[in-house]
Amino acid sequence: MNADERRFAVLRAIVADYVSTQEPVGSKAIVDRHNLGVSSATVRNDMAVLEEDGLIAQPHTSAGRIPTDKGYRQFVDRISQVKPLSSAEKRAVQTFLDGAVDLDDVLRRSVRLLAQLTRQVAVVQYPTLTRSTVRHLEVVQLTPARLMLVLITDSGRVDQRVVDLGDVLADADVARLREMLGNALNGRKLAEASAAVAELPDTAPEDLRTPLLHLATVLIETLVEHPEERMVLGGTANLTRSHTDFPGSLRQVLEALEEQVVVMRLLAASQDSGLVTVRIGEENEAEDLRTASVVTVGYGSGTPLGGMGVVGPTRMDYPGTISAVHAVARYVGEILTGR
Structure with missing residues (x-):
């Protein structure tokens, strides 16, 4: 192994020992615990170079060394073998x-x-939510004047909202609303879905405009991020x-x-x-x-x-x-x- 590889092996040994023992690591411990095939003197020289490069440091009271942030960074950048889970x-x-x-x-x-x-x-x-897509919107009639919206996204999120319409709706009208909202929402990213729902009341048949406005307002709120x-x-x-x-x-x-x-x-x-x-x-x-x-x-x-x-x-x-x-x-x- 060349000098650079050997020094990295010394750094790796210091990182491994310090992580497991929380004690600064000396050259003797490295020679004893890690089969590097070199003398204590060589390890000490390598440690001097690593310290000069700012990869390890000496805590005030100890003869051993600990890795610096820069040393951990080099170690992480050169990890070729990430320990797989058993x-x-x-x-x-x-x-x-x-x-x-x-x-x-x-x-x-x-x-x-x-x-x-x-x-x-x-x-x-x-x-x-901005990266999510609407998988399905279900419209459930709870009473003739009250609907429940159930919005399901591809990320597994389920949002439910109950909407009081003020006016009584026939089953056929609920079916028409379900179809219109489904066409506007299903399979769309949430930001697009929100925009599509906002436009619906303008193009809706006259008799559905008011209930659709109620539903669109609630849905747009639902499609926006909940920071909490x-x-x-x-x-x-x-x-x-x-x-x-x-x-x-x-x-x-x-x-x-x-x-x-x-x-x-x-x-x-x-x-x-x-x-x-x-x-x-x-x-x-x-x-x-x-x-x-x-x-x-x-x-x-x-x-x-x-x-x-x-x-x-x-x-x-x-x-x-x-x-x-x-x-x-x-x-x-x-x-x-x-x-």
Whole structure:
């Protein structure tokens, strides 16, 4: 192995040992624990070069070294082998998610699963409505003057709205309304559907114009984003277990997680399904997250429906975390787009 490869092997050994022990790593430990086939002196020289390059650093009181953000970045960029989930873990993921009854349940379960698999904080964004398509609109007559609209999207979202019309409608009129609304909505992206519904009252037969106006108003509200339902968070207690990784800044990280806008921005950046993004320490735009690492991915087939990921200390098991985030996102995507 050439000098560059050997130095990367030393860096990889320091990352692995520091992640598992939380103790700074010395050259003797590397020689003892990792079969690099070189002397302690060579490892010390390599560590000196890695330190000069800013990839590892020496904590004040210790003879050992720890990885820097730049060191973790090089490690992540050169991970050729992401640790795959074991077949037992894959089965557990599938069984746990297959038991979900609706979209809310799928997202709640995926957050719990990600938090358990990675021992970090997990976040999942609700499917972005702008990327969703109307699968079906059902119009149910509850009483002669009251209708219930049930809107189902391709992301598994179900919205119900009851509309009081003020006037009594005959069954035949309800059927005409159902057909007109279905033609305007079904198979369309939500933004297009909203525009199509807004135009309906202008072109409707005179006798249906008033009820259609009532229905269109309610539907347009339904087709717009609900910001309060934007994300699900789980496993916050996992951060407190590694509070020593956040000297003086754990509270900031927790506050940033509560500040949903910050996390939504991170998840919204996950534009590619299946492509995992890792932001390490100082790479995070949000100042409160600069002692943390954020691993995110988009879920859904093709254009992602939303993003999911984990937030944890920079001292994290990157191969295992990347693998877990990738696997859970894939299953969630399959469940939601397969419905």
